[in-house]
Amino acid sequence: MAASSSLTISQSLVGRAISHHGSADRADHAAAALPGFRLSNLAGRSLESSSLRMASRLRPAIHRALPRATVRAAAVEALEKTETSMVEKSVNTIRFLAIDAVEKANSGHPGLPMGCAPMGHILYDEMMRYNPKNPYWFNRDRFVLSAGHGCMLQYALMHLAGYDSVKEDDLKSFRQWGSKTPGHPENFETPGVEVTTGPLGQGIANAVGLALAEKHLAARYNKPDMEIVDHYTYAILGDGCQMEGIANEACSLAAHWGLGKLIAFYDDNHISIDGDTEIAFTESVDTRFEGLGWHVIWVKNGNTGYDEIRAAIEEAKSVKDKPTLIKVTTTIGYGSPNKANSYSVHGSALGAKEVEATRQNLGWPFEPFHVPEDVKSHWSRHVPKGAALEAEWNAKFAEYEKKYKEEAAEFKSLISGVFPAGWEKALPSYTPESPADATRNLSQQCLNALAKVLPGLLGGSADLASSNMTLLKMFGNFQKDTPQERNVRFGVREHGMGAICNGIALHSPGLIPYCATFFVFTDYMRAAMRISALCEAGVIYVMTHDSIGLGEDGPTHQPIEHLASFRAMPNILMLRPADGNETAGAYKVAVLNRKRPSVLALSRQKLAQLPGTSIEGVEKGGYIISDNSSGNNPELILIGTGSELEIAAKAADELRKEGKKVRVVSLVSWELFDEQSDAYKESVLPAAVSARVSIEAGTTFGWAKIIGSKGKAIGIDRFGASAPAGRIYKEFGLTVENVIAVAKSL
């Protein structure tokens, strides 16, 4: 460790040897770290290396820190002004930009940015490769603030680095209507923010997805002489993220997959909203992560131990077969004399008085939002550096394109999101004579057909591949040693799976991740699915066993309210195809909607191929599959979705035999139907026809809007039951006979 002996002492003191953290043995990790700045042996790092050397020259010679009992006092004592280096000045700039923005908004979380400013500085100023003027440059390092409430850290860093999305005015409109600096990081608002975080644990799982995408693309497209895919994924997560189950799920997979270029900083500050983490979080995170298979490093002085942080990152980079967790012990709200190391600095503005005291304490004489000229000038190199990095990569790619034409074309499609022309022709089509089949099987036909024409389609199931029917037959398993393959095995980790897919989708526009489980278990991953919708990640959710039709597994496994609950969610497509053509249509829609996730509800049981269904119909969300009336004036409209469309069609046949004029409508996606013109909607569901019966093996909640006050909805407004599917259908009245009876009652 390239540190003075005084640093070593302070480290062990600041490290707070609390027994329950049980990780004194982590110290030797840091001690074993590389003694200086090793130049990376990867290509294209020359610019970064020089900046590293520069930063290393500037690092402060003396660090001070204090024992546990006086940890707050550590923040109180100002660093000696005369020794303030550029690094510390930059770090304090970051702290005060966060303090000032939160203060102006009178809302936000200053504590994390104040504590994590040192690691943030080292990442954005010394370690990461990016182009501020093109936040979408493909080969950039990815950064994820999993502890998203600390977003002012990222905004401050992006501001210093020269991103156009975070100008001074944007900092001043933090958390205001229409600003680019919302209360949590949102990729769709702020170019340069990779993913949308805030809900805890999501970010680290997104980061696993980003790192998976890098490893996958690197394996597919890099050549021994030309590494065109080569970046790190960095994340900062806090105690809150660590407590969330999703983080454990995703981190277990990260180690299983050997994602060596994933480097996560654990902001170990011992404070969460309810106070000291002692009250609810006394596990040894280090031991747990070692059990998961991560490389673990402990930086005991995250407040001023710049060299420790640097050395930890270098060590992490040297471990290529495992992801690394760098536990960085910090003081939340570092610098605030009266609020540091307490929950009061976590999620509220410091208040004018304490801001002033903090300015005094850290020796910061500047006005709010001021960036000192020398700090500005120090950071100004990132714009030319970023441009050079991108230009260098572009040149390399031009060479690659010459040498590896086919791969380059495919790769361009992946990073641009422009699909090969005519891809949709690969989708299968069916006639009423085609054999009856479960839509989960028809889904597998679509997936396998699409995988041949869409190079970015990859995914898998949460340990239900053979039930969800999601295996791509021409590919093997994405694993540590076979990362070029496209079948991802998520294990029984639905929530992690969803968030990992969000990361994959947001890595490159042409990547189309799909993931699968039983429809009812969307409940396990709903938080990730909502973020798919919010952050515009076009994940395809392949959800089989979509109703009581799954039979014997019983009510724990039978969705009831799930269709309604996704129809109610913004910016997500809920699709429930009825047969082969509709399943193909659902996939067409899902692939085309790259900024809107799709949920496909698919049957376990066999369904007939129905006359009248079509891909085009699905694209409209609702359409007529059969009608024996004329003049847009049927006596009765029967409306079904998925497996119940067949029941509606059979009931219509019977009623027509009695001379009734009956229309049958498939309402495969309410959202898409809603988006059609009023004229089209009137042509399908004419206002004058109030005799409407819907049938769907799920809650009737929401159907009133479709059937009107005079219509009747046949559905299930209770939990299901364990029995063979046919029996449950009968007991619950989801039968041709009941549709006919209800229709006649109108």
Add this chain to the structure above:
Amino acid sequence: MAASSSLTISQSLVGRAISHHGSADRADHAAAALPGFRLSNLAGRSLESSSLRMASRLRPAIHRALPRATVRAAAVEALEKTETSMVEKSVNTIRFLAIDAVEKANSGHPGLPMGCAPMGHILYDEMMRYNPKNPYWFNRDRFVLSAGHGCMLQYALMHLAGYDSVKEDDLKSFRQWGSKTPGHPENFETPGVEVTTGPLGQGIANAVGLALAEKHLAARYNKPDMEIVDHYTYAILGDGCQMEGIANEACSLAAHWGLGKLIAFYDDNHISIDGDTEIAFTESVDTRFEGLGWHVIWVKNGNTGYDEIRAAIEEAKSVKDKPTLIKVTTTIGYGSPNKANSYSVHGSALGAKEVEATRQNLGWPFEPFHVPEDVKSHWSRHVPKGAALEAEWNAKFAEYEKKYKEEAAEFKSLISGVFPAGWEKALPSYTPESPADATRNLSQQCLNALAKVLPGLLGGSADLASSNMTLLKMFGNFQKDTPQERNVRFGVREHGMGAICNGIALHSPGLIPYCATFFVFTDYMRAAMRISALCEAGVIYVMTHDSIGLGEDGPTHQPIEHLASFRAMPNILMLRPADGNETAGAYKVAVLNRKRPSVLALSRQKLAQLPGTSIEGVEKGGYIISDNSSGNNPELILIGTGSELEIAAKAADELRKEGKKVRVVSLVSWELFDEQSDAYKESVLPAAVSARVSIEAGTTFGWAKIIGSKGKAIGIDRFGASAPAGRIYKEFGLTVENVIAVAKSL
């Protein structure tokens, strides 16, 4: 270890020294186990101890097992018939009851029961204290099959033990309509089943809740001379449960709380639905659990190592300050010559041919569902034993009642669910002159008032106590060393929190667990909440920050579709109170609904106390808070919930100034309103009045049923935004002005 040297060898072979399990050092745990059967030093165990001794006499002298490569062959070789002991005969009875039931149903999961029959036998026949004829006897040991798909294991054990809920006919109607033996364990169908499992990870978290309840009640009611609360909680979880994040959350808390009487068996069989767990699950579970703070024991031969299993349980009981994980390495489908140790035995019937081969292999000449007479006779002691255990406890409690009158009365209320008369009078009431306040604060007033009169009210928040306002001021924190307290600190573990509360609620009818987070984060715990609804656990979900009204945190934190998504869920009450009286009403409803969970959506922002609101109104779900019309014939009905009821009331005031006849309806709970008589509903929302406007800061999805085809719904059908709340309300049209404008447009 009290085992022959041949056993030691076979153990190490069966143990399959796979490097990724990295737990060779666990062997010494087993080696350190107690050499024989130690009599428990806890009271009331005499019967059990004698049964233990009997079982120990009967244990087989020789065990055979084979190295990894021939693990399946291990199942092939039949145990030598002449040495088959009663234990093995009982274990095989369990196996074949499971095989036969699954075969008859042609549906189900034989693999787990076949592999876990030995631990199941030892638990139900040797270790556990229960009364088969009174499954609800308070002081019974609790058993949770977290790997619920293996429910035939539990049904077979309960059948042998003499539970009335699982007679031979029930086994024969496994997974059939109306049977008491559904496809996964369901407490509401099968007395003797403690909780509802199947969705993986839920059960172990329920078990944490059961063990918490035991520790809490023991601390409150036990006396040095009289331990009336004293039972273990046992669970079996599989690889699937271990992968789920919820299990990690709950297990982290179990160790934090020092739940020493929680003993979990990890069925380490290396097989999940997708095949060998190698493909997605290579972490060291042992190391992770040590990191979490558990005591970990590895039983290497779970197939025939009866003594190892017994010794592990005794060791677990001797560790009183930590929960214990007993990793039991088993062979899934043990006994099936061609399907053991493969995924094909996980979730499908073996098929007639393989059933026959398994009968041959295990030397089982009997007809399907046959229980040999000696096995029957062996198990027959559990009925008198259980009766004696309960009688003994009843006698002890009678003594307790004499000595500790007050405690006994309270305790009886807790175990009976009969609340102290007049408890509801403790609820606060408000007048329009009472100060405006956020319903989250009013909720805290209710919680604190109720905690004084309801001894079973306990709960807390997922690290948001000071935001959710859930602290009970007269109590301290439930912690390892202060288990008598009633504020539970869940950390940032929403999913675990919900499932733990299910366990608490199902432990004793008088326990009323509540738990809290931001409303949007119900997405993290929805699977547990759905099981609350399904398993009839009356958990109170205190969900604050219930709309865009939370302001700056932005769309990741702002619920939109959540009200609708719970209204669509069966058997759960969605309550959105508007002020103090409605909040009190919501709590009254929530407390009274012991078999139906309640979700209370509460505001972050201050709300006025409205004229016309009432507890009685809330109990009806929807009611008129003001009206200037007569004859049940207003010109206009404005309908609001929660924070928007105030907007509706103000809009009505304005419209009335213009001479309009306007009714304002609070629709605080759609489910309760639905349950009212048609006459009552007509008195609130007369069919003849079609001019209806609803206002709610959430999706309009579902409102069509209330407002009819001519009404208009004001709501939010997009994601929220980060800005001060007032601004978002205005931008989204949730204003008095807009209500008036929309009303006039009708």
